[in-house]
Amino acid sequence: MERGTSLYGFDGSTYVRAVKMVLADKGMDCQPDQINVLAGEPHKPEHLARHPFGKVPVLDIDGIRIRETDAICRYIEDARPEPALIPANRRHRAAAGLSFSGQHACMMQQGHISARIFAGHTRLAANVLYIGLGGACLLPPC
Template sequence: MAKYTLFGGAYSTYVRTVRMLMQEKGLDYELVPVNILTGEGQSEAHLRRHPFGKIPALEVDGVTLFETAAIVELLEAHQPTPARFPEDPVERARMRQWMNVIDNYLYPDVVGTLVWQRVVNPRMDQPCDEQAVRDGMPVVRKHFGLLNAALENAKWLAGDTISVADFYLAPIMAYVAMTPEAERLLADHPQVARWWEAFQQRESFIQTPFDGS
């Protein structure tokens, strides 16, 4: 039996993505805390696991991997059932499309503005920059509009089969839901609201709460 050691913090959206997928696949793992917000990511030990000092990193059977996309690829190979990479080539391509959108656009814009100001700063005893929130909301709404359109004719982001893309988005949505802007965002984007309601019922989501949530 492979021994999985996951390095990161339970506050991290990407760490939660990996934890949820491990839960879905019934894989046992040890979570070793690494708080990059306090500089622990720059320790010599962690930089050997992740040369950019980020999280998560995974050690299994003498192999060390960093970056969530690489980690979930290995998990899918180690435990193919239940599949979280769609068999249909179009759905699989859409899964990767949304993974990249979340990595490169949605996460920086939504977490980097709305979530950071409304959730992270208060937890670090820092003030919320209301002007930054106001300036950032148009692009946040743009992302929600794109998600809503993608979900108009599909149950999940990649299609009718749940995929890794949904597990990328859900932890971000969990933080957005903690903001006062969430109610209006979900009311204005009913397909996102429907998706979010369905995802929250998953046992893997319930069993992997954020620190302090």
């Protein structure tokens, strides 16, 4: 387990699952600290001290606390660059950025169940698929 690495959230959160997938792709372990949404734990003082809006995920890593999925995933990518999850090629990075931006639009419009970022050296490293309650949104590579 990574020294002092804790992930606060709940397993039903797409955002928490996205962070877990990035951690798994990087070969990193962390201590999962479950936040019980049904019991109102996100709005209790203990969690509000972690995130002032009561959101998840929150990651404690390398002696710092990081809030919000994008910031967490970018930090992990920068701190542990191998295996690379973001393409080195600037055109592919731009397309990956569009996929990241598109994820929010898909989730807001359709409701979300799952997300996955696929990475590889021979294909675009950010093909995001959301299976929504009302349909699917696939953001294809260039």
